[in-house]
Amino acid sequence: xxxxxxxxxxxxxxxxxxxxQREREFIEAVNSLKTLRVTPEGGMAIDPEEIRExxxxxxxxxxxxxxxx
Numbered sequence: 001x002x003x004x005x006x007x008x009x010x011x012x013x014x015x016x017x018x019x020x021q022r023e024r025e026f027i028e029a030v031n032s033l034k035t036l037r038v039t040p041e042g043g044m045a046i047d048p049e050e051i052r053e054x055x056x057x058x059x060x061x062x063x064x065x066x067x068x069x
Contacts, residue, residue, distance in 0.1 A: 013020065030036065035047035 033046055033050060035050045037045045039045070
């Protein structure tokens with residue numbers, strides 16, 4: 001849209017590239033949630049079981065970073 005291009009030209013995003021990348025990764029992660037619902041008021045809800053599954057999966061995938069005492 002013309003307004004978006006004008007706004008991007010007038011107000012360029014001056015954040016560091018790593019921060020922009022981190023934001024893109026977050027947006028991709030949120031978009032991959034299957035049970036994410038947005039209410040008309042702008043609130044969000046997600047099935048707690050989906051979050052639980054993702055946490056367990058992440059723990060398994062990253063457990064090699066943890067040292068046992």
